[in-house]
Amino acid sequence: MGDQRISNLAGPIVTHGRLLFRGGLIERLRHVLWAGLISLAMYAVFLFQPIDQFLWLVQSRAADRSPTGDVVFVASDEALNDPDVPEKRYEVAAALDELDRRGVGKVFLDVSFAESGDSNADKRLARAIADLGPRITLVNRIVEGTGVDEFLRTTSPAIGGTAPHVVSDQTDRNWLGFAWELHYAYEVNGKQVRSFGAAIAGVEAKPKATFSVDYGFALDRIPVLPLATLSKSSSEGATIPVEITGKTIVVGHTGRVPGSQQAMPRKIDAAASYVDIYAGESLKAGYTGNLRGPMVLSLFASLLLIALLVCRPRKHRWIAYSGIALLAPVLLFASAKIGVRVELSYALGFLVVYAAFRSRMRWKRRVEMVNPDTGLPKLRALEARLVRDSIGNGHIVIAKIQNYERVLKTLRADDKGSYVLKLVDRLRAADPNLAVYSEGHSLGWHVASDETDAVVEHLEGLRAIFAAPVQVGGFSVDVGITFGVASIEGDPPARLAAAVAAAEETSEAHNPIAIAETGSETDLLWDISLRARIDEAMEAGEIYCVYQPKIDLASKSMVGVEALVRWHDPARGFISPLHFIQQCEKAGRMEHLTRYVLQSACSAGQLLHFRGRTISMSVNISATLLGDMRVVGLVRNVLQATRFDPQYLTLEITETARISDHNVASSILQELRSIGVRIAMDDFGVGAASYEAFYELPFDEIKIDRLFITNIAKDPKARAIVSSIAAMGREARITVVAEGLENPQDIALLEHVGCQQVQGFAFSRPLSLSNLLEYQDFTSDRAIANMV
Known part of the structure; x- marks a missing residue:
């Protein structure tokens, strides 16, 4: 009971696990991994940096925010520091005096003055600087020289006096010339000097630290005052705007002044001072955040992974893909509004690479999923469709074209595809729009009906349509077609495989339509491992023999027993002999199982003889073993090992219709008879080859099938068949055994028609060896039945 509960719990878990980590998901996860690794490699070599800078330009436009207004740019369209035009220094000095008079907070003189030929002009400027005292700061600029050299533009000490200095590094730019990131401080002559932008914002120097410059402030909203207006107002007392x-x-x-231009997102030929003004505004507003490429890449990769794990249907995945793609522009504009710069290019590259992987795989799959001869999609396309559309009901039908390979050998290359397409046309007789999939000798399609009987009835009608030959390449070709059917039960790929397997087991004569077995996932997995379990079960004694007595009708005594194999699994209980014997045949383990049963039976027979019960022992031998002389060596070795007398051993040949070569089988049976064993034909009367096998093979005994014995009293035809077989046996001088006798009242009938021996539940069920040792002979007025 506990094992059953575990099985019930394990089934849904296994099914869910297989659906969650099916092949398509693993493939997509692998593509995510590769796309992420490629994007990280691109990040390492800054491959997408130009794209990021373009996106930052978009962010700058999208932000459109106002500056604080605390910073005013006093600008001049003419060069103020030309040594050959010293009179401009008087104008600068007048402007500084006016600034001092009007009570400004801080002044940054972003013009470097060298000494000129007019000492009076230099002194006048020096006095104006000195009058501002600690409120004025001189700006030194690091600029590019010839080649790779850099030099420092600074104001002469004779002019600047003791005024403090800050630095603006014009070489701290990217390859497009934009200053997206600046330092809080720069090293000048071995000393850390605060940067111009940090000084505007009043932020202390942080060695080697950097900050992002936000260009989202509208350029036209930064207050600008012409220097000429300011200098004139000092003498005229005029107001300023x-x-x-x-x-x-x-x-x-x-x-406009040569050498003072600086490229900015909002203006290509902006004044160099604007870069530092924007830097100061960014620090004041706190808009210096930066989402780095790996962080954004991790975000998008995580979202994609979650989407793949959660969204199983293709439609849901495409919705998730669209949402993730739309997140990129949303993130770009949202971050622009809050003043955070985003390195989005590597995440976009990741999505593009992933999309390229998926597109390539879809293209490859489309090519792989089309049959080149017919142009029809292959069976794997049917599987993909079932999974993609989450189809969980209906049936999968696989049609097997019989003798397909032989027909193809006789057709020209151009006619091979035509042959299959003509068959497809017949399949579409009832539904012209039926989607048919082709692969090898199999044709498959999905039927929406959940009624298995209705599907089978429809397939019977299709078989009638295929009774007529098809015309291909000027030839008339007979068509043989059989069907495998499997209901869809939550796992379409597994059920498609089940339908294919069912179709492979069909035959035109005996089983034209096969229904695939249904069961839980754990049952199917258990069946897959059944063949390996058989060997373990034999070693553990879980597979064993029971013995059904054979009664002589003349003496009413037991003259022999038939060894029947049984399997009791600790977890699954009793396993059907038909089921595990079929698995042994498929796995090529039939010889091993036969040796095991034969050895057990002969050992039991030897023990019975030792106890004084000199009876025969019958053992079933599969007809599939009668194609190889090794079975003779197998029997001889077991007899030698158990020392069982071969004249008391009867080998019952089962399913004689499966004997492929009667000449080979006859030689093997003659060799077995030469050892001393007897040969019996089991289940005589059923199967197309029974009389042929009886005529061509050397049998010592025939066993009439239980179909006729069970109906002997109520069906005259059954009684006539049994009577004729018994007469045939007498004429051929071989023993006739009636098997499957269940009604003791039928014993008299069997005696009357001439059967010599009988076995069945009317006398005894199969017995264990210990019960067999205690078994008593029958008398005419007493029958012991159902002794277990």
């Missing part, structure tokens, strides 16, 4: 009291002032050149 911009409020500067308490503000931070940056004095510099506009982009």
Whole structure:
């Protein structure tokens, strides 16, 4: 009971596991892994950096936010520091004095002054700088020189005096010339000097640390005041258009002054001072966040993995794919609004690479899933469709074209596809739109009906249609077709395989339509491992023999027994002999099982003889073993090992219709008879080859099939068949045994028609060896039945 509960629990778990980690999912997960590794490799070599910078330009446009207004740019369209034009220094000095008079907060002089030929002009500027005291800061710029050299532009100490300095590094740019990331401080002559942008924001220097510059502030909203306006107002007392009291002032050149241009997202020829103004605004607002490529890549990879694990139907996966793809622009614009820069290119590259892998696989699968001869999709396309559309009801039908390979040998290459297509046309007689799949000698399709009987009835009608030959290449070709049917029960790939297996076991004469077995996942898995379990069961004694007595009707005494094999599994209980014997035949283990049963039976027979019960022992031998002389050696070796007298051993040949070569079988049986054993034909009267086998093979005994014995009293035809077989046996001088006798009242009838021996439940069920040793002979007025 506990084992059954475990089986009931294990079934859904195994099924769910197989559905979760089916081949398609593993393939997609593998593509995710490869796409991630390729994207990380691209990140390592900065391959997608230009794409990121383009996306940052988009972010800058999308943000469109206003600056704080605390920073005012006092700009000049003319060069203020030309030594040959010293009079400009008077203008700068006047502007600085006016700034001082109006009570500005801080002043950054972003113009480097060298000494000129006019000492008075230099002194005047120096005095204006000195008057501002600690409120003024001089800006030094690191610029590119000739070749790879860099040099520092700085104001002469004679002019700058003791005013503090900050640094703006114009070489701290990317390969497109944009300053997306700046340092808090730079090293100048072995000393750490605060950067211009950090100084504007009032942030202390952080050695080697960097921050992102946010260009989302609207350029036209940064207050700008012409320097000429400011210098004139100092002498004329005029008002100025911009409020500067308490503000931070940056004095510099506009982009019109040669050497002062700097590329920015919002302006290609902007003034160099704007980069540092934006840097200061970014630090003031706190918009310096940066989502790095690996982090964004991990986010998208995780979302894709979750989508693959959760979304099983293809439609749901495509919805998830669309959502993940739409997340990219949403993330781009949302991060722009909150001032976070996103390195999105590697995540986009990851999605593109994954899509390329999937597209390539779909293209490859489309090519692989089409039969080149017919143009029809293959059976694997049917499997993919069942999984993709989550089809969980109906039936899968596989039609097996009989003698397909032989027909193909006789047809021209151009006619092979035509032959199959003509068969498909007949399959579509009832439904012209039926989707048929072709692979080798199999044709498959899905039937929506859940009624197995209705499907079988339809297939019977199709078989009638195929009775007429088809015309191919000017020839008339007979068609033989059989069907395997499997109901869909939650796992379409497994049921498709079951339908194919059922079709392979069909035959036109005996089993034209085969229904695949149904069962739980654990039952199917147990059956798959059944063949390996057989060897273990024999070693453990779980497979054993029971013995059914054979009674002589004249003396009413037991003259022999038939050894019957049984299997009792500790977990599954009794296993049907028909089931595991078929598995042995498929696995090529029939010889091993026969040796095991023969040795057990002969050992039991030897023990019976030792106890004084000199009776014969009958053992079933599969007809499939009568194609190889090794079975003779097998019997001889067992007899020698058990020392059982061969004249008391009877080998019952089962399923004689399966003997492929009667001449070979006859030679093997003659060799067995030469050892001294007797040969019996089992189940005589059923099967197409019974009389032929009886005539051509050397039998000493025939056993009339239970079909006729069971009906002997109530069916005159059955009684006539038994009577004729008994008469035939007498004429051929061989023993006739009636098997399957269940009604003791039928004994008199069997005696009357001339049967010599009988076995069945009317006398005894199969007995264990210990019970057989205690078994008593029958008398005419007493019958012991059902002794177990």
